[in-house]
Amino acid sequence: MFNLTTFKELITAALWSGLLAGLLLTAVQQIQVIPTLLQAEVYEENAAVSTTENSHEHQEWQPENGWERTFFTAAANISLGIGFALLIGAVMCLRGRPNNWRMGLLWGLAGYTTFFVAPSLGLPPEVPGTTAAELADRQSWWLITVLDTGFGLSLLAFAKTKTYKFFGAVLLAAPHLISAPQPEVHSSAAPDELAQSFIIASVFANAVFWLALGGLMGQFYKKDS
């Protein structure tokens, strides 16, 4: 029916790459991402206590702070890592498998641009307790931006004619001309410095994650491996 060996190689490479990049991301997050997030949460909780005092309704399960929370964050990071690695692998399988990990880095950079940089230009990484537009609107804008950026980048890189390349560049710019959904009033429980610190930390952590993911896929999924 289809080439099972190719498929198995792709899956194995994605599992290992996602696992390792997810663990690396979890470690990098401990430097600044998580500490900033936890600090912001204190502000968010204080704000919530002062506004909705008696609303201790039915609370959904959430991991306890400490090792349990870190464990679930690592699990989420690894799942995202494997998910993204499968997408990188699919594109590598279509475009031709990489020669080495350096070629994988380029795919990682493309993933970073598509899935992190482009959507973050309109919807920057936010700490908990920040007002934002409707979740569904933001998710739609995020998805459109990602699809559009991915398509635009591939035209820019692989299209044969200048017209198509130009069309690719237009696609890259398009979601930012139709601006991202914004809340009616911007406000945040946490101070501005904390929000800024979170953005910088996320930009760095995601860069490390994507370059590692691309490089690892380049290594594990290279030709004749």
Added chain:
Amino acid sequence: MSSTPVLLDNAQTQVRSEVLKDKILPAMLASMLGLALLYTAGFSDIAPLHNAAHDGRHSASFPCH
């Protein structure tokens, strides 16, 4: 005399079916699995899943609550 085009046709069909088997189908199946994982960890609104993946979602800059 008329066998050449037929042969070419056969060769082309074979190349096409190999591309389908070696590239398109594995890539499609892998991306479907990948998207399912990304949706579960990054976008599902089932509360325990959201809470478990909360910090990962914020860090990846996914739109979260």
